[in-house]
Amino acid sequence: MTDTPADPIYLDNAATSFPKPDSVYAAADTYMRQLGVAFGRGSHTGTSDAARLVAQCRQRLARILDAESGERVAFTFNCTDGLNLLLRGVLRQGDRVVTSTMEHNSVLRPLQQLKSELNLTLVHVEFDSKAGLVDADAFVRELHSGPTRLAVLNHASNVTGIVQPVEAISAAAHETGALLMLDAAQTVGHIPFSVRDLNVDMLASAGHKGLLGPLGTGMLYIRDGLEDEILPIRSGGTGTDSESLLQPPFMPTKFESGNMNMPGLAGLNAAAEWILQQTVESLHGQITTLWKQLSHELRHISGVTVYGDTDLQNVGIVSFTVNGMDSQDVAAVLDQSFQIRCRAGLHCAPLVHRTLGTIPAGGTVRLSPGPFTVQTDVAKAVEAVRQLAASLQD
Ligand SMILES: Cc1ncc(COP(=O)(O)O)c(C=O)c1O
Numbered sequence: 001m002t003d004t005p006a007d008p009i010y011l012d013n014a015a016t017s018f019p020k021p022d023s024v025y026a027a028a029d030t031y032m033r034q035l036g037v038a039f040g041r042g043s044h045t046g047t048s049d050a051a052r053l054v055a056q057c058r059q060r061l062a063r064i065l066d067a068e069s070g071e072r073v074a075f076t077f078n079c080t081d082g083l084n085l086l087l088r089g090v091l092r093q094g095d096r097v098v099t100s101t102m103e104h105n106s107v108l109r110p111l112q113q114l115k116s117e118l119n120l121t122l123v124h125v126e127f128d129s130k131a132g133l134v135d136a137d138a139f140v141r142e143l144h145s146g147p148t149r150l151a152v153l154n155h156a157s158n159v160t161g162i163v164q165p166v167e168a169i170s171a172a173a174h175e176t177g178a179l180l181m182l183d184a185a186q187t188v189g190h191i192p193f194s195v196r197d198l199n200v201d202m203l204a205s206a207g208h209k210g211l212l213g214p215l216g217t218g219m220l221y222i223r224d225g226l227e228d229e230i231l232p233i234r235s236g237g238t239g240t241d242s243e244s245l246l247q248p249p250f251m252p253t254k255f256e257s258g259n260m261n262m263p264g265l266a267g268l269n270a271a272a273e274w275i276l277q278q279t280v281e282s283l284h285g286q287i288t289t290l291w292k293q294l295s296h297e298l299r300h301i302s303g304v305t306v307y308g309d310t311d312l313q314n315v316g317i318v319s320f321t322v323n324g325m326d327s328q329d330v331a332a333v334l335d336q337s338f339q340i341r342c343r344a345g346l347h348c349a350p351l352v353h354r355t356l357g358t359i360p361a362g363g364t365v366r367l368s369p370g371p372f373t374v375q376t377d378v379a380k381a382v383e384a385v386r387q388l389a390a391s392l393q394d
Contacts, residue, residue: 008339009377013370014158014186014317015343016208016215023270028214031266039260040239050262057265058252060272061211061219064280065203066194068224074252075207075219075260079185080106082204082220085255086181087114087152089230090202095149096121098142098178100134101351102154102164107183108351111152121146129355132157132308136165140172148178155187155203159352159364160308161291161317163191170199179226185209188219190287190315192280201226210315212275212371213268216261227251234258283371287316290369290378294318297382303389307356307364319347319364322385324392326362330385334365338384342367 010018031053037046039054058070067073076082087110091097097111101124115122123142127134134153143151151173156163166182173180181202187193188203189210195203200223207217222230228249235247236257248254275283292310295318299306303323308314322330331344345363346353353359367381 006339008341009373009380011340011342011367011369011373011377011381013373014161014209014315014347014366014368016206017210017212017370019372020212020214020267021271021274023274024212024214024267027270028263028267031263035262035266037262039262039265041237041259053262053266053269054260057269057272060269060276063276064189064211064272065221066196067221068196071251072221072224073219074222074255075217075265076204076255077216077261078208078218079183079204079206080218082218083107083183084110085233086202086204086220086222086230087111087150088233089255090150090179090181091118091120092149093118094120096123096146097150097152098123098125098139098148099152100125100127100139100154100164101355102127102134102157103152103349103351104154104158104183104185105348105350106185107152107154124351127352127355129357130309131312132160132162133312134164134169136168139169143169143172143176143178148173148176150181151178152181152183155182155184156190156315156317157308157349157352158186158317159319159347159349159356159366161186161314161319161368162308163187163313163315166198166200174199186315186317189275189280189283191284191313195221195223202230207264207268207271211268212271214261214264217264217268220255222251222255227254230254232257278371284316286371287369287373288314290373290375291316291318293375294367294369294378294382298385301382301386301389303393304385307358316370317366317368319366320385321358321361321364322389322392325388327358327365328362330365330388333388334381334384338380340381340384342381 184205188205207213327344334340
């Protein structure tokens with residue numbers, strides 16, 4: 001008799017969450033099989049069911065964000081899509097932008113491209129390599145040192161998971177007349193926060209990470225009234241005001257042209273309902289328990305280095321290297337010999353690794369539990385790294 005292979009352990013929730021709550025699969029499936037209509041196109045009963053679903057999803061996301069209303073939320077196809085729409089929509093010729101070396105390529109690359117198109121002045125504030133925190137004092141100094149249109153900050157690093165000092169940066173941005181935009185790919189659904197308390201002007205996030213929706217979903221938030229200052233980068237059919245040759249100027253339609261990913265939004269709506277029932281606080285607490293176990297035990301393995309201060313608030317990501325082994329090779333061994341699925345490399349955040357000094361190691365190995373990870377998964381992952389690190393020391 002042959003042994004049945006163990007189920008793989010998925011610890012790559014920072015890339016996309018898996019598995020999702022059962023209601024997410026059911027909602028996407030039901031939409032495709034039983035409703036199937038295009039949102040905002042037509043006036044039959046099916047389209048009003050679709051409209052109700054979309055409105056409900058916006059309201060649920062607004063509750064998670066503590067936004068003014070569901071209308072402040074526009075749907076996108078992922079976080080990158082939202083970041084591009086906002087950056088391209090808000091920046092103008094010659095603007096100054098203060099951001100950080102903590103950013104993901106979804107911010108770094110559009111900004112770099114816009115720098116040459118619009119002659120932007122771009123400032124990348126460093127982060128402290130030991131703590132893993134953006135230097136808030138330096139960020140505030142930069143905001144005070146010249147008229148700045150936009151401050152862009154990664155709310156929590158996708159490499160170390162550390163939540164960044166938004167409060168101080170938000171206060172300085174508003175004092176100096178800059179807008180504050182968050183890349184909240186790793187925080188929405190992961191940590192409780194209020195866009196109104198943090199005084200965030202714009203935010204983009206994924207629907208498929210902490211929000212537990214299907215891939216191909218994302219969202220952006222724009223503070224009440226600010227949409228007038230943001231150009232609609234994508235224009236086209238919205239199913240409303242069809243007699244006009246101009247893009248409707250109001251939220252959320254201004255930023256939603258073309259058919260929406262309705263099976264994805266049906267899934268996202270079910271996911272948001274599940275999150276609100278569980279509460280973000282309790283999901284964060286659950287993941288924090290697993291994350292503490294992971295980071296604490298990995299830290300004590302000889303030859304393993306864990307990055308970032310583990311006393312700071314974290315969304316549940318551990319990044320580490322193993323002495324003498326390339327991070328991609330570590331991830332390959334974890335996958336092939338221990339059935340542990342994780343991610344290794346630069347995690348699309350090249351400047352983070354320059355500061356951490358992890359480029360020679362091929363970046364870091366990243367473990368990220370999710371709401372369906374159990375304590376034994378984490379224990380198996382720690383044991384796998386222990387065995388691998390020990391084998392290198394023999
Ligand atoms: C911090 C951060 N920003 C942006 C993104 C891009 O997200 P998406 O793949 O949904 O476009 C990611 C995804 O890993 C991320 O971690």
